[in-house]
Amino acid sequence: MSATTDDNAHDGPPPVAGDALAIFLADPPRTGLHLRARHGPTRAAFLAALSAWGTQNGRPIVRVPAAASESALLGGLDTAATLATDRAVFTQGLLARADGGVLVVASAERMTPVAAGHIAAAIDAGTIAIERDGLSETRPARFALVLLDEGADAEEAPPDALTVRCAIRLDLPENGKAPSFDPAPVSASAANAIAVDDRTIREIADLADGFGIADPRRLLQALAVARLSAVRRGHPSIEEDDVAMAVRLVLGPRASRMPHSGERDDAERPNGNDAEDGRTEPRTESDREPDGASFADRREENDAARAHNQMSQLTEILVEAARSALPDALAEAVPKLGSGGRSHGTIDARRKPQRTPRHGRPLPARQGRPGSDARLDLIATLRAAAPWQTIRRRERAKEEARDRILVRPSDFRVRRFRATPRSTIIFVVDASGSAALERLAEAKGAVEHLLAGSYRRRDRVALVTFRGERAELALSPTRSLASARRMLAGLPGGGGTPLAAALEAAYDLARRIEREDETPSIVLLTDGRANIARDGTTGRKRAVADAETVARVIRSGGITAALVDISARPRPEGRSIAAAMGARYLPLPHAGARAISRAVETLRTGESETA
Amino acid sequence: MSQSYPFSAIVDQPEMKQALLIAAVDRGIGGVLVFGERGTGKSTAVRALARVLPEDEDTADGGVVPVVDMPLGVTEDRLVGALDIEKALTSGEKSFQPGLLAKADGGFLYIDEINLLEDYLVDLLLDVAASGENIVEREGLSVRHSAKFVLVGSGNPEEGELRPQLLDRFALSVDTKTPDSIETRVEIVRRRDRFDRDPDAFVEEWTADEQALTSRIARARSELAAIETPDSALTAAARLCASLGTDGLRGELTLIRAARAVAALDGETMLTAHHIGRVAPAVLRHRLRRDPLDETGSNARIERALAELDLS
Numbered sequence: 001m002s003a004t005t006d007d008n009a010h011d012g013p014p015p016v017a018g019d020a021l022a023i024f025l026a027d028p029p030r031t032g033l034h035l036r037a038r039h040g041p042t043r044a045a046f047l048a049a050l051s052a053w054g055t056q057n058g059r060p061i062v063r064v065p066a067a068a069s070e071s072a073l074l075g076g077l078d079t080a081a082t083l084a085t086d087r088a089v090f091t092q093g094l095l096a097r098a099d100g101g102v103l104v105v106a107s108a109e110r111m112t113p114v115a116a117g118h119i120a121a122a123i124d125a126g127t128i129a130i131e132r133d134g135l136s137e138t139r140p141a142r143f144a145l146v147l148l149d150e151g152a153d154a155e156e157a158p159p160d161a162l163t164v165r166c167a168i169r170l171d172l173p174e175n176g177k178a179p180s181f182d183p184a185p186v187s188a189s190a191a192n193a194i195a196v197d198d199r200t201i202r203e204i205a206d207l208a209d210g211f212g213i214a215d216p217r218r219l220l221q222a223l224a225v226a227r228l229s230a231v232r233r234g235h236p237s238i239e240e241d242d243v244a245m246a247v248r249l250v251l252g253p254r255a256s257r258m259p260h261s262g263e264r265d266d267a268e269r270p271n272g273n274d275a276e277d278g279r280t281e282p283r284t285e286s287d288r289e290p291d292g293a294s295f296a297d298r299r300e301e302n303d304a305a306r307a308h309n310q311m312s313q314l315t316e317i318l319v320e321a322a323r324s325a326l327p328d329a330l331a332e333a334v335p336k337l338g339s340g341g342r343s344h345g346t347i348d349a350r351r352k353p354q355r356t357p358r359h360g361r362p363l364p365a366r367q368g369r370p371g372s373d374a375r376l377d378l379i380a381t382l383r384a385a386a387p388w389q390t391i392r393r394r395e396r397a398k399e400e401a402r403d404r405i406l407v408r409p410s411d412f413r414v415r416r417f418r419a420t421p422r423s424t425i426i427f428v429v430d431a432s433g434s435a436a437l438e439r440l441a442e443a444k445g446a447v448e449h450l451l452a453g454s455y456r457r458r459d460r461v462a463l464v465t466f467r468g469e470r471a472e473l474a475l476s477p478t479r480s481l482a483s484a485r486r487m488l489a490g491l492p493g494g495g496g497t498p499l500a501a502a503l504e505a506a507y508d509l510a511r512r513i514e515r516e517d518e519t520p521s522i523v524l525l526t527d528g529r530a531n532i533a534r535d536g537t538t539g540r541k542r543a544v545a546d547a548e549t550v551a552r553v554i555r556s557g558g559i560t561a562a563l564v565d566i567s568a569r570p571r572p573e574g575r576s577i578a579a580a581m582g583a584r585y586l587p588l589p590h591a592g593a594r595a596i597s598r599a600v601e602t603l604r605t606g607e608s609e610t611a
Numbered sequence: 612m613s614q615s616y617p618f619s620a621i622v623d624q625p626e627m628k629q630a631l632l633i634a635a636v637d638r639g640i641g642g643v644l645v646f647g648e649r650g651t652g653k654s655t656a657v658r659a660l661a662r663v664l665p666e667d668e669d670t671a672d673g674g675v676v677p678v679v680d681m682p683l684g685v686t687e688d689r690l691v692g693a694l695d696i697e698k699a700l701t702s703g704e705k706s707f708q709p710g711l712l713a714k715a716d717g718g719f720l721y722i723d724e725i726n727l728l729e730d731y732l733v734d735l736l737l738d739v740a741a742s743g744e745n746i747v748e749r750e751g752l753s754v755r756h757s758a759k760f761v762l763v764g765s766g767n768p769e770e771g772e773l774r775p776q777l778l779d780r781f782a783l784s785v786d787t788k789t790p791d792s793i794e795t796r797v798e799i800v801r802r803r804d805r806f807d808r809d810p811d812a813f814v815e816e817w818t819a820d821e822q823a824l825t826s827r828i829a830r831a832r833s834e835l836a837a838i839e840t841p842d843s844a845l846t847a848a849a850r851l852c853a854s855l856g857t858d859g860l861r862g863e864l865t866l867i868r869a870a871r872a873v874a875a876l877d878g879e880t881m882l883t884a885h886h887i888g889r890v891a892p893a894v895l896r897h898r899l900r901r902d903p904l905d906e907t908g909s910n911a912r913i914e915r916a917l918a919e920l921d922l923s
Contacts, residue, residue, distance in 0.1 A: 117724050161649075205793050
């Protein structure tokens with residue numbers, strides 16, 4: 001086993017995928033595997049090797065769809081069996097079924113936080129505690145986790161609760177030769193026997209620190225992988241190439257920064273090719289890096305951010321000034337675009353029809369007829385019927401079998417939910433030279449002020465910034481205002497105005513939010529002076545035309561929007577973009593408080609404003 | 612059941628450990644909220660606490676203080692209790708099946724990811740925790756039973772904050788952070804690794820410390836009532852709250868109560884301003900009128916106030 005691996009390791013690219021699988025499938029499997037790959041031959045080969053291992057060893061491989069409901073995960077009441085017998089019969093959930101084997105989460109990037117929470121809790125405890133449908137019990141659920149992540153970009157990732165529990169992170173190339181896997185699993189008990197001295201732990205901790213990883217959990221994972229790697233290679237203790245393996249599979253892919261170049265020659269670092277690989281890998285695998293941005297770019301950005309920090313005191317003052325200048329009514333009004341103010345108007349006609357809420361905060365079950373829009377609440381129905389059983393049996397003792405539950409139509413109860421309208425506000429902030437020179441700090445202040453309002457309503461916020469040649473998603477939808485503030489504070493200004501790219505990014509994000517069943521709205525802060533076209537070329541005319549095209553797409557997508565004009569003297573460009581987008585047009589305070597309140601008033605009443 | 616990691620072996624995080632011990636000594640104090648990044652040992656600490664709690668004759672389960680872990684997908688009827696459907700089906704009898712709140716009576720109820728829980732469930736939990744009584748009026752049942760428990764919630768602020776209205780209903784709130792020093796991280800990894808590889812031996816090693824902690828909690832509990840509270844300490848608490856502008860008396864009362872528990876844990880007989888200063892961040896952090904965007908504001912303001920009043 002060790003011989004073949006060693007041979008391969010020295011010529012050509014090392015078979016990381018094979019190592020990853022062998023280490024992941026240590027017997028019993030304990031680590032998690034975050035596999036980022038699209039459908040394709042490589043992924044198929046990988047999964048085939050996994051299921052071959054399952055069949056050979058008689059281990060269950062249980063696949064969980066991302067949309068798995070709580071009752072599917074945990075188990076729940078079996079309707080048919082419950083009605084057939086007169087006892088409550090429960091089915092086993094997916095988590096309990098995976099006990100002793102592997103749980104494979106498909107399309108993990110779409111998994112809900114609640115489902116992820118259940119899986120995470122099961123991993124931590126090795127059991128699942130079920131407290132639902134009148135059932136209260138604990139079942140064993142020891143399994144290893146595989147996340148199949150098909151996220152389109154780095155922002156579309158599985159919930160943190162799951163990714164932090166995966167020791168190994170592997171990115172498989174979409175095209176390319178299917179690697180051969182050597183899934184000869186490593187013995188976990190042999191790994192257990194490998195002693196680790198403090199020097200090794202210290203080395204791993206230092207390495208991790210160099211990569212910007214502080215979480216002790218990651219260190220433990222790195223240590224575990226290094227141990228398993230030592231067993232796989234037949235080392236009596238953890239050696240440098242085992243640490244290198246831990247870097248490749250655990251630390252490198254999660255790096256948020258690179259170790260200082262001065263440390264490169266440090267004697268304690270892993271040497272040779274492996275170290276080099278560890279360094280280069282994060283270029284393509286980094287967790288948080290938007291596509292296409294290399295580390296060199298990021299370093300430049302860091303420098304820019306540092307320079308920016310020196311100005312931050314000045315910025316703070318400007319932000320304060322803007323905050324006091326911004327009418328409160330505006331802050332209150334803008335998010336109304338998202339939820340409250342869309343009962344009438346032209347845009348609303350294109351919205352999806354309102355459904356009877358199928359999820360949200362559960363309300364007490366109500367008497368009624370189950371149908372397509374109302375699900376039967378079986379437990380509540382049985383509960384309603386239960387007290388009458390003795391009486392009904394007595395009434396009908398003759399003609400009906402005595403061992404059946406007598407349910408009358410009046411017992412039917414249906415589930416009810418109160419949908420909590422969740423909305424996400426996408427702030428699109430112009431950080432270009434033209435805007436920055438004049439009012440970037442004030443725009444930041446305005447965003448912060450609006451953020452505080454959305455905090456009160458528990459909305460999510462996202463931040464798209466644009467400057468230079470491209471727009472970037474600075475902050476994925478989040479409820480954490482702390483991170484929004486952090487992003488905003490470090491936002492550098494200057495460069496061109498790629499308005500079309502920004503609107504496109506906002507539109508893509510809005511569609512993604514809609515898929516998550518939330519209502520997006522876009523708040524665009526700009527001076528409207530686009531000068532970079534969609535393809536990155538300079539030229540005001542095409543840039544404006546492109547921006548208007550994308551704006552019209554947003555309008556036809558039925559996404560509510562507002563444009564806050566941050567130029568000192570509002571000019572027609574902003575207004576015409578707003579019109580194309582079907583957005584409310586709100587010039588910032590210089591236009592006069594009265595104009596703002598009037599705009600706000602029209603927002604409140606939902607009348608369409610003639611731009 | 613598998614071994615749980617010993618409380619005494621938890622590295623760093625002194626504020627979190629102190630808050631949990633305060634709640635262990637004075638269970639009437641109210642809930643504890645632990646907010647922090649992943650991997651800072653929040654869940655480990657709460658689960659470890661169960662092993663060091665002294666036995667208590669008042670609880671139903673043979674003196675063992677319950678620490679109930681609330682699963683994320685819990686339904687309201689399993690929480691508060693509901694009609695026992697099995698009995699109703701088989702014998703047509705209307706009887707009450709107690710829920711998790713009844714199980715947690717006399718002990719701790721732990722909720723991980725409390726910020727992901729529906730607000731109405733958090734509301735309900737806080738109401739019951741405050742009144743010490745669970746009242747069920749549903750499905751023709753009318754039941755009330757004692758439900759005195761300490762609510763311990765934890766969460767990761769990156770995934771969303773708790774509604775501000777709920778925040779100040781927790782007595783103590785602590786922030787956990789990933790340790791800055793590499794030495795501390797190495798120590799965490801070293802201990803955890805030894806525990807993972809041979810839990811029995813590791814737990815055995817810490818038995819003496821755990822027992823010492825248990826008797827320290829038990830002693831503190833019995834001494835708690837006897838601790839003198841001089842006017843100087845009351846004045847210090849009042850001046851601190853006044854200078855920070857916290858609303859209402861709740862903060863002040865909790866401050867005194869938590870400080871007394873700390874004094875009892877220290878084996879002292881007199882409450883001093885020093886004790887107040889030690890618990891002030893945990894008691895007041897979440898009670899300040901705050902700018903929701905200001906992340907570090909609360910801690911800095913409390914520290915400044917403590918320094919000004921010479922309490923730190």
